[in-house]
Amino acid sequence: MAKITRKPAPRKTSVPKKKAKPVAAKPKAAAKKSLKAMKPWTPPEVHEAFSRFRKANPEPKGELEHVNPFTLLVAVVLSAQATDAGVNKATRALFAIADTPQKMLDLGEERLREYIKTIGLYRTKAKNVIALSAKVLSEFGGEVPRTRAGIESLPGAGRKTANVVLNMAFGEHTMAVDTHVFRVGNRTGLAPGKTPLEVELGLEKVIPAEFMLHAHHWLILHGRYTCIARKPRCEVCLINDLCRWPEKTV
Numbered sequence: 001m002a003k004i005t006r007k008p009a010p011r012k013t014s015v016p017k018k019k020a021k022p023v024a025a026k027p028k029a030a031a032k033k034s035l036k037a038m039k040p041w042t043p044p045e046v047h048e049a050f051s052r053f054r055k056a057n058p059e060p061k062g063e064l065e066h067v068n069p070f071t072l073l074v075a076v077v078l079s080a081q082a083t084d085a086g087v088n089k090a091t092r093a094l095f096a097i098a099d100t101p102q103k104m105l106d107l108g109e110e111r112l113r114e115y116i117k118t119i120g121l122y123r124t125k126a127k128n129v130i131a132l133s134a135k136v137l138s139e140f141g142g143e144v145p146r147t148r149a150g151i152e153s154l155p156g157a158g159r160k161t162a163n164v165v166l167n168m169a170f171g172e173h174t175m176a177v178d179t180h181v182f183r184v185g186n187r188t189g190l191a192p193g194k195t196p197l198e199v200e201l202g203l204e205k206v207i208p209a210e211f212m213l214h215a216h217h218w219l220i221l222h223g224r225y226t227c228i229a230r231k232p233r234c235e236v237c238l239i240n241d242l243c244r245w246p247e248k249t250v
């Protein structure tokens with residue numbers, strides 16, 4: 001009798017269970033609704049809002065202290081995850097002795113660390129400032145490059161740094177999006193976006209050219225002193241009639 005040989009049953013391989021993704025906290029109903037329901041601003045409304053900002057503060061200034069494009073670049077690199085006031089406190093003494101890439105290199109990383117040790121992440125930042133000074137000297141003839149690609153190639157400098165330097169040092173119509181601009185762009189409905197880049201591009205699209213030189217500062221100052229994160233001061237807000245935020249308090 002022929003022997004029946006059974007095929008061995010396929011071995012069960014256990015399929016590793018996918019880890020359940022953490023469920024993101026649902027946005028508050030009102031906030032969720034607000035994102036969908038926000039009516040885009042019309043061009044006359046945007047013009048009106050920036051005309052009011054301009055009337056209230058014709059020449060807005062940034063709050064980061066600097067004496068030339070190089071010290072502005074260094075101040076912006078130092079300001080990542082730090083307040084402008086904290087950076088200024090450290091850089092006043094630093095820029096008095098090191099306001100050029102060569103002087104910064106002569107100072108050296110160790111002594112630089114001493115000047116900026118009150119600023120968060122100061123060790124990494126000191127390393128970056130020394131490396132960027134060396135690169136500005138070796139590749140850009142000692143001058144801060146005037147192009148986005150040039151600035152973004154420097155250690156510690158990203159898109160936001162390039163936007164601030166191009167705008168403040170070289171008068172270009174760039175829009176640096178920090179935490180304040182990001183919040184104002186979204187809350188008001190002027191340029192909603194999930195990332196700083198989306199908000200940046202949205203703002204550049206809607207803001208008329210005549211306001212672009214100062215738009216970055218108007219929005220930062222608006223976010224820092226009026227449309228503040230926890231408790232926006234809607235009652236004194238210059239654009240409260242135009243703002244689309246459904247939770248505004250006026």
Ligand code: SF4
Nearest residue numbers: 227232234237240243
């Ligand atoms: S009305 Fe309130 S939420 Fe809207 S921009 Fe002004 S401060 Fe911000």
